[in-house]
Amino acid sequence: MSEEKFHSALVPAQGVWWRPVGAQEKRWIQISFVWCMLMFAMMPLWHWKGGQNPSGIRGRVVPKDYRQRTERFIQDYKVGEEKGIPVVAPPAGADIYVEASMWMWRPILHLKQGTTYVLHLSSFDINHGFSLYPMNINFQVVPGYDYGLKVTPNQAGDMRIICNEFCGVGHHIMTGKILVEK
Amino acid sequence: MSMRTCPVTGLKVCPDAEALVRWHAVTAVVHFLIGVSAAILLVLTRWQAVHLLPSDWYYRILTAHGLNMLIFFIIFFEMAVLHFAGPILLNCRQPAAKLGWLAYVLMLIGACTTNGFVFAGKADVLFTSYVPLKAHPAYYLGIILFAVGALLDTSLFFAALVKAKKEKTYTGSVPLVTYGALTAAIIAVITLIHGAMVYVPTFLWSLGLMQMDPEVYRMVWWALGHSSQQINVAAHVACWYLLAGLTVGGVVLNEKVSRGAFFLYVLFISMASAHHLLVDPGVGPAWKVWNTSYAMYLAVLASMVHGFTVPAGIETGQRLRGFNQGRFQWLTKAPWGDPGFAALWVSLVIFGFGGGITGVVIGTEQINIIAHNTLRIPGHFHMTVVGGTALCFMGVTYYLLPLIFRRRVAFYKLAQIQPYVFGAGISLMGIAMTYAGSFGVPRRHWDISFTQAPFGVQFPTTVDLFMAAMAMGGLLAFLGGISYCLIAVVSVFFRPALSDDDLKRGGPGLPPGVVRLPSQTHTAEASEAAHRQGNPGTVVLVGVFFVCFILYYFTNWKILSLLWKVG
Known part of the structure; x- marks a missing residue:
């Protein structure tokens, strides 16, 4: 170390600069490395032990077919209508289809707290964003792709779906509704 | 023209490199000005107590803000940094200065074209332009021209490294700042290639000549969109080292x-x-x-x-x-x-x-x-x-x-x-x-x-x-x-x-x-x-x-x- 001369980063490095690392610098690199590995391990660990993962059942779907599935789902479990949008109360374990299109979420859902469903999300036209308020659960909704997520509501309430992916001039009026009962 | 010796740093400065640094940096500041003017309109709109812009102009200005800040300002400035960290820090002449000017002109034409179509309301697609949202084809073409220009500038930086090495204008290994700039340049190449991979097909798609998959678009676009932020990281870390040296002899x-x-x-x-x-x-x-x-x-x-x-x-x-x-x-x-x-x-x-x-x-x-x-x-x-x-x-x-x-x-x-x-x-x-x-x-x-x-x-x-x-x-x-x-x-x-x-x-x-x-x-x-x-x-x-x-x-x-x- 003794023949080493400090210089700034503007000066070309002379001779062999592959030298031993100072003690503090070395310790910081070690700590950082361990932290990085820990953060990496957290993600698989959460898949194994944690309850919130964006895995889902993913597949391609033709938007017209997805619309048909949504309509059939609405027919099967429709219980009413609000502001021209059907209200649907599916049974426990059912496949739920929600379709995003410019600029609405269809249908309105009545769910039960503590019950598990498979929530399918897709778009009829362009990208949309599923953002559940006030839970703050967010997923991307992409046309041509079916995102089937197993969900278990753990809180009752009158919730909203906000579109949080820009989808044209009507983007800010695109809200939907999910009602979770006890 | 002969090279001048900087009275402060003692570096030999090639006038061509210096001119390229100047023009790229000034143009960067002009785009920053557009971006910052857009920013204030956006802030005053999202602050609902004021809610300044109507909805269509909000999204239009948001598109312009993203493009001018994240692409035009930053990349123009980074190209200035490359012309500085290459020929100037290494004491060599600017290789192929004319190509440098061609790169500059391409970038400028690209930026002006895209900005023109955005402000004309022909490209309300936001910075990300997620397919199948569609903008006017010229919008994509402008970005392609800009990227080609930037790629050309980047290759001139590589050329400067080779030239300086060959002509032995420095001894030892390149300074750390230049090494950091080199990292930024390599990442820029990766980024700009992805830019071409996404914008060329999207341009053709906008003309009705091919199909695009929305998810593939998202993946490849972000290999441009996020990686371009990684050029920034590498470039500004290099500039941290540069400023540390200049200001306190870090x-x-x-x-x-x-x-x-x-x-x-x-x-x-x-x-x-x-x-x-x-x-x-x-x-x-x-x-x-x-x-x-x-x-x-x-x-x-x-x-x-x-x-x-x-x-x-x-x-x-x-x-x-x-x-x-x-x-x-x-x-x-x-x-x-x-x-x-x-x-x-x-x-x-x-x-x-x-x-x-x-x-x-x-x-x-x-x-x-x-x-x-x-x-x-x-x-x-x-x-x-x-x-x-x-x-x-x-x-x-x-x-x-x-x-x-x-x-x-x-x-x-x-x-x-x-x-x-x-x-x-x-x-x-x-x-x-x-x-x-x-x-x-x-x-x-x-x-x-x-x-x-x-x-x-x-x-x-x-x-x-x-x-x-x-x-x-x-x-x-x-x-x-x-x-x-x-x-x-x-x-x-x-x-x-x-x-x-x-x-x-x-x-x-x-x-x-x-x-x-x-x-x-x-x-x-x-x-x-x-x-x-x-x-x-x-x-x-x-x-x-x-x-x-x-x-x-x-x-x-x-x-x-x-x-x-x-x-």
Whole structure:
């Protein structure tokens, strides 16, 4: 170390600069490395032990077919209508289809707290964003792709779906509704 | 034309390289001015108490803001940095200067075309232009021209490295700043190739000549969109080292470590396209986990290493200048009135504590569920790319003005406070956005009062408070940003050129590092003493940083665990 001369980063490095690392610098690199590995391990660990993962059942779907599935789902479990949008109360374990299109979420859902469903999300036209308020659960909704997520509501309430992916001039009026009962 | 010798640094400066630096930098500032003007309109619209713009203009101006800041301003400036770190730092002539001008013209035509069509309302697709949202074909064509120009500039930087090596215009290995710029250039090539891969097909698609898949578009577009932010990271870290050297004689503690960290960037940092697809249906968990973590966080490791070596290099530099008492005299006696140093330090703090920590956290696969497309995202990247990169480049500007433009810094008193005003504004805005976003407030949204929506959403009143804080921060940052434009433009166009004697003589408007450049090399004895002393101050700083990191990281896991079960 003794023949080493400090210089700034503007000066070309002379001779062999592959030298031993100072003690503090070395310790910081070690700590950082361990932290990085820990953060990496957290993600698989959460898949194994944690309850919130964006895995889902993913597949391609033709938007017209997805619309048909949504309509059939609405027919099967429709219980009413609000502001021209059907209200649907599916049974426990059912496949739920929600379709995003410019600029609405269809249908309105009545769910039960503590019950598990498979929530399918897709778009009829362009990208949309599923953002559940006030839970703050967010997923991307992409046309041509079916995102089937197993969900278990753990809180009752009158919730909203906000579109949080820009989808044209009507983007800010695109809200939907999910009602979770006890 | 013969090369001049810089009276401050002793470097031989090629007039062609100098002219290219000047024009790229000035054009960058012009685009910054467009971007910052757009920013104030956006802030005053999202602050619902004012709600300035109508909805169509909000989205139009948002498109322009993203493009001008993230692509045109930043990349023009980075091309200036490449022309500086190549031929000028290596004492060689600018190779193929004419191609440099061709690159510049291509970039300018591209930027003007795209901007023209955006402001004409032909491309209300936002910066990301997610297919199948469609803009006028000329919009895509403009970006393609810009990217080709930037690619050409980048190859000239590589040519300069080869030329300097061949002509032996320097001895030893290239300076660390040039090495960092080289990393940025390599990442730029990767990025721009992805840009071509996405914009050429999209251009053809807009003409009706081919099909595009929305998910594939998202993946490839973000290999441009996110990787271009990684050019910024590499470039501004290089500029941190540059400013540290110029302002306080900051040293390179260990070339192996700093270069190794830059090399990790080259290897891993371009995988970050995944950050935008974490809650997408197109890709699976293994792909998400591997890519979002840049292969086990090795690029994060690189940033954490620079987060130590940059302040530690400053500490050692200051200690070598005699500010040697206690843990922190090197900081208390730092040149806080030097706009270059102020920008460097504030940028370092905002990037590390604000942008860095939030970025790693929201880029965690599962935590992204509570962050995706909320205001947390722009909160994060305004603290990386604006508080980090843009502010660092502002600091560089205060040294480029006297050294390359050969002008005094106009309104020097204003320049001295500008980094603080801008930094405080961006921090306040970024933090407020981050908090508002954690309530689920969406980004890119004209009306979060949802007055016309079929089902109303009533955010808690705390959100109003955070949105007001965001607006205050935005206004402050706007003042800082517009001051920067004013200083740069007035200095370049309305101040007389300086002679070598003027520079040496000093006087108002010259940063201290220009008047008296701190020693860039040190004797073996002094180095040995400084080395034995180590960096007791920096150790405390990184300790505080690490504790903040851990707390923020696990707080977010805790919040996530309270949600519905999703899987």
